[in-house]
Amino acid sequence: MSETARGNRSSSHLGGWWREIGVLGVALIISLIAAWLVWAPGGGTGYGMAPAAVDVPAVSISYVDPVPRLPTPDAGVLSRLLGLPPMFEEYERTLHRESGPFTIAPPRPRDGVIRYTVQEGDTVFSIAERFGLSPDSIFWANREELQHDVHMLRVGVELNILPVDGVYHTVVGSQTVQEIADMYGVDPYDIIDSEFNDLQDASPDTELEDGMRVVVPGGVSDYADWTWNPVVHVSSSSAPAPSTSGEAGEAPPPPPPNTINFAPGEPGNCGPIPFGRSGTGAFQLPVDSYRITQGFYPWHPGVDLAGEEGMPVRAADNGVVIYAGWSTWGYGNFIVLSHTPAWTSYYAHLSAIYVGCGQQVSAGQVIGAMGTTGRSSGPHLHFELRFNNVPVNPFDYLPL
Numbered sequence: 001m002s003e004t005a006r007g008n009r010s011s012s013h014l015g016g017w018w019r020e021i022g023v024l025g026v027a028l029i030i031s032l033i034a035a036w037l038v039w040a041p042g043g044g045t046g047y048g049m050a051p052a053a054v055d056v057p058a059v060s061i062s063y064v065d066p067v068p069r070l071p072t073p074d075a076g077v078l079s080r081l082l083g084l085p086p087m088f089e090e091y092e093r094t095l096h097r098e099s100g101p102f103t104i105a106p107p108r109p110r111d112g113v114i115r116y117t118v119q120e121g122d123t124v125f126s127i128a129e130r131f132g133l134s135p136d137s138i139f140w141a142n143r144e145e146l147q148h149d150v151h152m153l154r155v156g157v158e159l160n161i162l163p164v165d166g167v168y169h170t171v172v173g174s175q176t177v178q179e180i181a182d183m184y185g186v187d188p189y190d191i192i193d194s195e196f197n198d199l200q201d202a203s204p205d206t207e208l209e210d211g212m213r214v215v216v217p218g219g220v221s222d223y224a225d226w227t228w229n230p231v232v233h234v235s236s237s238s239a240p241a242p243s244t245s246g247e248a249g250e251a252p253p254p255p256p257p258n259t260i261n262f263a264p265g266e267p268g269n270c271g272p273i274p275f276g277r278s279g280t281g282a283f284q285l286p287v288d289s290y291r292i293t294q295g296f297y298p299w300h301p302g303v304d305l306a307g308e309e310g311m312p313v314r315a316a317d318n319g320v321v322i323y324a325g326w327s328t329w330g331y332g333n334f335i336v337l338s339h340t341p342a343w344t345s346y347y348a349h350l351s352a353i354y355v356g357c358g359q360q361v362s363a364g365q366v367i368g369a370m371g372t373t374g375r376s377s378g379p380h381l382h383f384e385l386r387f388n389n390v391p392v393n394p395f396d397y398l399p400l
């Protein structure tokens with residue numbers, strides 16, 4: 001009885017144990033299944049413990065290298081803990097790459113003077129921008145190549161591109177380093193110490209060889225030695241009367257007529273022409289549409305307004321024709337108008353001239369056609385405004 005009872009007790013005790021094992025086993029299996037269900041979808045990414053990664057809104061980044069998608073903001077910390085490549089560096093690197101086409105690459109430091117062949121559409125300004133230099137530096141490094149005239153910039157011309165802003169000097173005769181430094185307002189050791197010159201053993205008194213070219217970092221040159229300045233004879237009754245050395249009582253000479261004689265000796269010279277006095281004092285654009293290919297600079301006394309061959313060229317203001325014809329200094333077919341005793345306007349490189357000497361024209365009147373005659377690399381109007389024969393920036397006076 002007691003055995004039975006004990007046995008029963010034992011068996012019943014044994015049965016409860018197995019039941020417990022069974023319950024635990026089932027629970028374990030359920031847990032495993034549950035765990036598998038939860039873990040499995042993320043297993044392939046390597047960041048499976050964050051299933052939310054799958055649902056993170058996609059960041060529009062195109063990775064160049066195969067890297068995991070960006071799952072959560074914690075991914076950087078996580079990847080560092082796991083010793084994986086930091087994703088944010090990759091992120092930045094990728095963004096940087098993507099931004100490439102939209103930014104101008106910073107100019108790389110150049111080791112020395114390089115040669116650049118002018119391409120279609122280039123201007124001194126666009127070349128300067130491309131190499132991170134001032135337009136002056138482009139001009140000052142290429143006076144000989146451009147024959148002192150920016151209109152000599154043509155496709156195929158080889159230019160010197162300095163490694164830094166400054167002047168590219170050609171030694172004439174025997175010049176010392178000091179003399180060259182004085183020409184361009186720099187210290188002689190700016191030239192001697194420059195890594196772009198092979199002058200480390202030189203002193204300020206060292207004479208350099210004729211024809212040698214020297215980079216003058218930071219040098220500033222002059223402009224005026226080449227700018228074309230036509231001879232203009234102005235005679236005016238308001239000008240000071242010629243000195244009379246004669247005896248008192250002698251009648252003063254009659255006042256000269258108010259005339260302007262622009263560039264005597266040139267083919268289009270009109271001879272003395274009465275001043276223009278009809279100018280309104282306000283200028284208008286001489287073309288109906290344009291693209292600026294050269295701006296006003298001390299070495300470019302006007303603006304180049306590019307357009308189609310044959311486009312109408314209009315008088316910038318009321319005036320009188322004081323020059324009409326060919327020019328020998330590179331302006332091709334050329335018109336000059338006088339608007340007031342002080343103001344003149346120049347129209348160069350024309351394909352046709354529709355006005356004649358002494359003719360009165362009104363503002364906006366078509367006086368010629370755009371062309372590419374003379375020193376010109378394509379159809380454009382070289383337009384100048386001069387006040388008392390000094391070029392001024394037309395865009396200071398023209399409506400934009």
Ligand SMILES: [Zn+2]
Pocket residue numbers: 151294300302303304382383
């Ligand atoms: Zn020009």
